[in-house]
Amino acid sequence: MRSFQRSNRYFLSGDGLCTAWLYLPEGAEKPPVVVMAHGFSAERSFRLPAYAEKFTAAGMAVLLFDYRNFGDSPGTPRQLVDPDRHLEDWKAAIAHARTLHEVDGTRLALWGSSFSGGHVIMAAAEDAAIKAIVAQVPYVGGLEVKLPFGMKLKAAWALLRDRMKARKGGAYYIPAAGSPRRFGCMMAEEAEEFLDLVPEGSTWQNAVPARILTKLAAYQPREQAEKVTCPALIVVAEKDQLTPAQLARDMAAKLPRVAVASYECGHFGVYDGAIFEDVAARERDFLKQYLA
Template sequence: MTTREDVEFRSDGDICRAWLYRPDSADAPPPVIVMAHGLGAVKQMRLDAYAQRFADAGYAALVFDYRHFGDSDGQPRQLLDIGRQRADWNAAIDFAKTLPSVDGDRVVLWGTSFGGGHVIATAAGRDDIAAAVAQCPFTNGAASTLTIGPTTLPRLLARIGADLLAKARRRDPVMIATSADPGTPALMNAPGAKDGYLRLLPPDAPFRNEVAARVGMAIPLSFPGRAARKVAAPLLLCVCLDDEVAPPGPTLRYAAKAPRAEVKTYPTGHFDIYVGDEFERAVTDQLEFLRRHVPLG
């Protein structure tokens, strides 16, 4: 049996809200897995399924929403800022280490999609991480930007420019869709991306399918995969070989340079790994990795 409670912590003055999963039958404080989602997503979008499986196996899990999204505070809403999200990761880790019910000396990072890139970058900058898991990770901003398609790029750039102007004038952000159909300006508009993304969303989740457009200027310049060579902890990369959002090629090249990286590949698209048989394969591989590198007891 496991329990889940609502907890919160501060990141640069704002409150991040989270779920803490704990196995009831643990003989000793268990390792804790700090978890967060991807591009504009919230924790209700299937992270509970992963956390429950980890807790059933004996691990604690802290699943949080970034500032500006979901249940967490932060204004303006839907502001996707890479630096702020990385700060949220560090704040979540520091908070997890203080929890009396877990083993704060054994913290694991788990991130998916955009959050997978954050995991790589965050683990590279800390020496107190026991292990890290990056699922279908965003590792190369240039490669991901190319998936948007050239025909929609001018309209996307126009929205980015309008939002940067709004920021300079201290006005409300100009939004861009997080996911959309092909040919529509969005951060993700590859075939199947919109349906796959929204399929993860349960009813009544605090979610909007849009973000402040200014992040579209930062994404092509972001290459978190390059930090993999600096990750000292064991690192598991779960790579979707047919990934239409985070192309696998750069991730596999970065993995080859990481000192303790392990790679598991799946013949599937970016959003298929969250559900069905591919979810079962991925979570099984992740638990096997955890049992070897962060054993219980």
């Protein structure tokens, strides 16, 4: 595998600071750059370096960042999931990547997975200069979650407590990954597999401020798909319980220049093992094609 250098980078976004890793392939002069970030409540260290190293080995630079309030990026309350803030961070990361003297910022692509798979669609819909996007098991909206009455009461109580704490700058937390029997943001059978992505020694907690529950229904990246002009690769998992494959396909049909890659696995099956190797290779080849 081609060697690379990884260095820490920092950029301003909104009211705070984002931290990032810049991966540079050894011996490459002004390589193209792929901007990457994780999904719903995850940090950049959760298996994303494995993708970044695959792309860097193929001669591309990677800017892999943490959202504000996540990982090494400062900000409170911690682990605040908010699609509007996430999109601000994406725009700031793209702007930062274009200023880096080590890369060719005119050849820039976006890579997102799960929740950030929706973010890259939104970002590309507003920025015609982006050369390509990869949206892996993307959240595109359109989900109708029917909660049992007891779960609805827990959600209402959590929102009330969070609203009260937010007045003083705090937060009331709920699990990011739950299960059909345990209240949380993700409540499918496969949701707990998310915890397998957390690296050993991480200080990350399975908790997010409850206020995200008020924003999910309104976040509909699929409604912006027709505005995306660059080539797009959409990776779908046929057994996905969190971001169903058919919703991703329906969104992909609105994209003018799209390829769809299908895998017989669940939402988290794309992150490891033989499927990861195949997914990463497809994504690498797609990115090389449009960033060459």
